[in-house]
Amino acid sequence: MPAIDSVIFDSADPERLARFWAELLGRPIASRKGPYVILERDGGPGLVFQKTDAPKSGKNRVHxxxxxxxxxxxxxxxxxxxxRRVEGYEDGGFLVMADPEGNEFCLIPPDRSPSTTPGAPTTSTPERVRKDLLRRGPRLPDRPGLRRLRQGRPGRGHEIMRAAVAAGGTAVKEAAAAQWGGYYGYFSDPDGHLWKVTTAT
Structure with a gap:
């Protein structure tokens, strides 16, 4: 039965792209063979970058x-x-990014992996974040795992973001005006879960 040996990236500049991934993943460049730049293995599939003159076209079919x-x-x-950050995937609960040549990849919190066994226990939002946000006013969603906060009163976006950071979260995108007229922003809680805050105009 076949097994995955390596993931190959077509690249206009394999040296540059290999350095990006080497730094990001902590896997140094191991060797160079002809058109290939190869990262050290860490027990999983190899990562290899090969020189190609064909430009990237459209979204990757594999990421x-x-x-x-x-x-x-x-x-x-x-x-x-x-x-860079790739826009348009804000509601997925994860971050879609792109490397210097535009190859998309995702930063996935531990409980958002599509390969997680259905029904397996996941880590919920820390209770101290929940209690602190409740104390400061915003209503958290009733359904566990729904990481979205909505407020109807204008000006609440910045207050909620400040409360989240004070409770140990990290601002990912400060509340800013949206095209639809309201405000929205993002923060991650101490477990890495991404939350979206939306408020009225």
């Missing part, structure tokens, strides 16, 4: 999901290394 206990912090690392 990597990176388990991240702190997506907000790892997002900052990705951006510092030359990657």
């Amino acid at each position: 990597l999901d990176l388990a991240s206990p702190d997506p907000a912090s790892d997002r900052a690392r990705v951006e510092a290394l030359g990657g």
Whole structure:
């Protein structure tokens, strides 16, 4: 039966792309063979970057999901290394990023992996975050795991974000005006869960 040996990235500049992934994953460049730049293995599939002149076209049909206990912090690392955030996936509970050549990948909190066994226990939002937010006013959703806060009163977005950070969370995107007229922002709680805050105009 076949087994996955390596994941191969087509690349216009394999040296640059390999350095990005080496820094991000802590897997140094191990070797170079012809058009290939190869990262050290860490017990899983190899990562190999091969030179190609064909430009990237459209969204990747295959992408990597990176388990991240702190997506907000790892997002900052990705951006510092030359990657970027991909917009349009804000409600997924994870962050979609792109490397310097536009290859999409995801930063996934531990309980959001699509390969997690259905029904397996997951880590809930820390009780201290929940209690602190309740004390400061915003109503948390009734259904566990629904990481979204909605407020009808104008101006609440910044208050909620400040409360979340004071309770140990991390601001991912400060509350800002949305095209639909209201305000929205994102924060991650201490377990790395991504929350979206939406308020009225």
